[in-house]
Amino acid sequence: MHSLTFDIAHMLSGGLVLASFLMLYQDRLPSLINMLALQAAVLGLSVGWQAIAQDAPHLWITAALAIGFKAIAIPMALRRIIVKLDIHREIETVGGIGRTMLAGIALVALALQVVLPVTSASDALAREDIALALSVVLLGMLMMVTRRNAVSQIIGFMSLENGIILAATGARGMPLVVEISVAFSVLIAFIVVGIFLFRIRERFDTVDVTALDRLRGDGT
Amino acid sequence: MLGTLLIPLIAAAIFALKLPRPLACGLNVAASLATFIAALLLVAAPPPPGALLFVDGLNGFFLVLGSFVGFTTSLFSGRYIAHEHATGRIGEGALRLYHAMFQLMLFGMNLSLLANNIGLMWVALELATLIAVVMVGLYRTPAAIEAAWKYFILGSVGIALALFGTILIYMAARGVMGDDSDAMLWTALITAAPKFDAAMLNLAFVFLLLGYGTKVGLVPLHAWLPDAHGEGPTPITAVLSGLLLNVALHALLRFKMILAANPAAIPPGVLMIALGLASVIFAAFMLYRRPDLKRLFGYSSVEHMGLIVFAFGIAGPAANFAALLQTAMHSLGKSAIFFAVGPICQAMGTQRIDRMGGLTASSPFLGWSLVAGVVAIVGMPPFGVFMSEFLIITATFARQPALAVLLGLGLLAAFAALLLRLNAVAFGAPQGEITPVPVARTPLVLHLLLVLAAGLYLPPALAAWLHEIAVRVG
Numbered sequence: 001m002h003s004l005t006f007d008i009a010h011m012l013s014g015g016l017v018l019a020s021f022l023m024l025y026q027d028r029l030p031s032l033i034n035m036l037a038l039q040a041a042v043l044g045l046s047v048g049w050q051a052i053a054q055d056a057p058h059l060w061i062t063a064a065l066a067i068g069f070k071a072i073a074i075p076m077a078l079r080r081i082i083v084k085l086d087i088h089r090e091i092e093t094v095g096g097i098g099r100t101m102l103a104g105i106a107l108v109a110l111a112l113q114v115v116l117p118v119t120s121a122s123d124a125l126a127r128e129d130i131a132l133a134l135s136v137v138l139l140g141m142l143m144m145v146t147r148r149n150a151v152s153q154i155i156g157f158m159s160l161e162n163g164i165i166l167a168a169t170g171a172r173g174m175p176l177v178v179e180i181s182v183a184f185s186v187l188i189a190f191i192v193v194g195i196f197l198f199r200i201r202e203r204f205d206t207v208d209v210t211a212l213d214r215l216r217g218d219g220t
Numbered sequence: 221m222l223g224t225l226l227i228p229l230i231a232a233a234i235f236a237l238k239l240p241r242p243l244a245c246g247l248n249v250a251a252s253l254a255t256f257i258a259a260l261l262l263v264a265a266p267p268p269p270g271a272l273l274f275v276d277g278l279n280g281f282f283l284v285l286g287s288f289v290g291f292t293t294s295l296f297s298g299r300y301i302a303h304e305h306a307t308g309r310i311g312e313g314a315l316r317l318y319h320a321m322f323q324l325m326l327f328g329m330n331l332s333l334l335a336n337n338i339g340l341m342w343v344a345l346e347l348a349t350l351i352a353v354v355m356v357g358l359y360r361t362p363a364a365i366e367a368a369w370k371y372f373i374l375g376s377v378g379i380a381l382a383l384f385g386t387i388l389i390y391m392a393a394r395g396v397m398g399d400d401s402d403a404m405l406w407t408a409l410i411t412a413a414p415k416f417d418a419a420m421l422n423l424a425f426v427f428l429l430l431g432y433g434t435k436v437g438l439v440p441l442h443a444w445l446p447d448a449h450g451e452g453p454t455p456i457t458a459v460l461s462g463l464l465l466n467v468a469l470h471a472l473l474r475f476k477m478i479l480a481a482n483p484a485a486i487p488p489g490v491l492m493i494a495l496g497l498a499s500v501i502f503a504a505f506m507l508y509r510r511p512d513l514k515r516l517f518g519y520s521s522v523e524h525m526g527l528i529v530f531a532f533g534i535a536g537p538a539a540n541f542a543a544l545l546q547t548a549m550h551s552l553g554k555s556a557i558f559f560a561v562g563p564i565c566q567a568m569g570t571q572r573i574d575r576m577g578g579l580t581a582s583s584p585f586l587g588w589s590l591v592a593g594v595v596a597i598v599g600m601p602p603f604g605v606f607m608s609e610f611l612i613i614t615a616t617f618a619r620q621p622a623l624a625v626l627l628g629l630g631l632l633a634a635f636a637a638l639l640l641r642l643n644a645v646a647f648g649a650p651q652g653e654i655t656p657v658p659v660a661r662t663p664l665v666l667h668l669l670l671v672l673a674a675g676l677y678l679p680p681a682l683a684a685w686l687h688e689i690a691v692r693v694g
Contacts, residue, residue: 118419119391126391137384141377153373160380167387174390
């Protein structure tokens with residue numbers, strides 16, 4: 001069980017969770033984007049390692065997508081967007097860093113507690129992968145909840161997607177069609193979001209979503 | 221089978237060209253009609269299941285219902301969009317986008333329904349949802365953008381959870397079915413399901429229920445739904461309520477069937493009953509203080525989807541039959557209401573209920589159609605919704621009398637709330653300026669007549685078909 005294959009895969013998955021924690025407390029957008037790029041790069045390495053470990057060459061495509069598209073292209077585009085929107089110097093109030101981190105730790109504990117007991121039948125590699133992937137998903141959600149800025153919410157969502165891809169590649173032999181389409185849907189998601197950002201920018205002077213909440217037609 | 225997929229796809233590609241508006245609207249109707257006919261032919265003679273696509277009774281039902289509502293909505297959309305175009309709310313570019321996206325959305329929904337691969341099902345639903353997000357934000361007003369943003373964020377989180385659940389299902393299947401197998405084919409999964417690891421299935425279903433449940437609009441994940449209904453163009457609102465919610469429901473049902481086939485897994489019905497009942501009761505009370513006409517009916521959709529999920533949760537042929545009937549009645553009835561609400565809001569220039577009144581006097585056709593639609597949807601006899609709701613209540617009484625009482629209370633609360641609102645809008649002294657707008661009468665009357673006919677007489681062949689599906693859903 002404690003082969004080198006397992007240890008390296010475990011380390012890389014753990015790296016992804018670590019990157020999620022690093023993202024939780026970044027209060028400047030450029031550094032947040034850097035952390036996203038870092039996480040995507042670690043994801044690329046992790047997927048690449050799975051490609052070797054599972055002897056599944058098609059996973060290299062997913063790994064290449066993670067590094068080329070998510071670690072390089074998207075962060076570049078996001079940097080351009082925040083400069084264009086002139087929010088790259090703003091400091092976001094993240095709330096209590098301590099509290100957010102504690103919540104994050106609790107979520108990771110929850111993920112391990114939920115996944116490990118029920119997957120006892122699967123091999124150790126897949127179990128750890130799923131458990132850590134769920135942690136990344138939950139941390140991404142936590143980030144989407146704690147942030148008010150539209151760009152950081154997107155980054156939280158993309159970090160969540162990273163977790164999903166980690167889970168998909170950890171499941172041995174999952175058909176290729178899914179992986180490509182996942183990557184594809186990330187692309188679509190990004191285009192949609194891009195359109196949104198510019199529309200929001202067209203109408204408001206801020207991309208702070210609390211401004212949107214004030215404009216609700218529905219007075220509840 | 222390919223007809224139902226290729227026709228919308230080709231039509232969407234054509235709409236990317238610059239077409240004059242009347243031609244585009246006509247082509248939209250023609251493509252939707254052709255899709256509907258293709259769906260009918262497909263269900264009449266289903267081909268054997270393939271590796272990517274398959275047809276059985278359940279998705280055949282959703283496919284026919286969906287492509288019919290798609291067709292009638294395209295009829296409605298012609299006049300509605302013409303008015304929006306004439307008043308300048310929609311520009312040339314947005315018009316092209318609208319028609320292309322309309323067909324692409326139908327493509328996504330049909331693909332999701334027909335998919336045999338659970339991954340493909342997920343991708344197609346994701347495609348349809350993303351398009352719906354773009355459509356909700358079509359007007360680009362601050363409120364529309366907020367609604368679309370909310371839909372996007374909640375929908376994405378939901379879809380991410382659903383994918384996680386899908387991966388877990390695959391992992392549960394792989395342990396039994398081996399590496400190089402069809403462990404993502406639904407037809408293979410359902411036969412092998414009794415041998416799956418139950419704990420893994422349970423965990424997967426929780427994710428799938430939360431994920432697809434977000435798209436169905438179940439409380440507490442419904443927050444996007446009323447806003448998306450309120451701010452999108454009305455044809456899209458009708459498609460959302462009449463179709464997209466059903467497609468998500470279909471995905472949920474597929475996984476429910478896998479879980480139900482495994483004796484060691486938790487009975488999936490319990491979770492569905494809990495969320496469904498919560499949706500009915502919560503939405504019923506939210507109906508009372510809605511100031512916005514389209515959002516009001518958005519909450520009514522939450523209530524009805526809750527009721528349907530509840531009925532499928534009760535399970536057994538009787539409850540499933542009632543749930544299928546309720547699904548059809550809700551799709552037809554609710555889109556009929558939106559076919560009336562759209563022109564009403566155009567004529568009044570507002571969606572606010574407190575600025576409307578006496579519509580039956582000032583605009584008889586629209587006013588009375590709205591009355592008929594609301595009376596039908598709240599479940600008054602002789603309309604079909606009465607029959608399906610009655611069947612759901614009796615099926616629940618046979619199994620869980622206490623739940624039937626709670627459900628009945630929720631339905632009564634919704635009944636009273638909607639009639640109260642209807643009274644304010646349709647009767648009394650006429651309020652506000654009415655500008656004459658073009659109204660597409662055919663789809664509106666057609667839907668209301670179908671709902672009425674289903675309440676009076678359900679053809680034995682149709683009833684037998686629904687019953688057969690209900691037995692298979694289990």
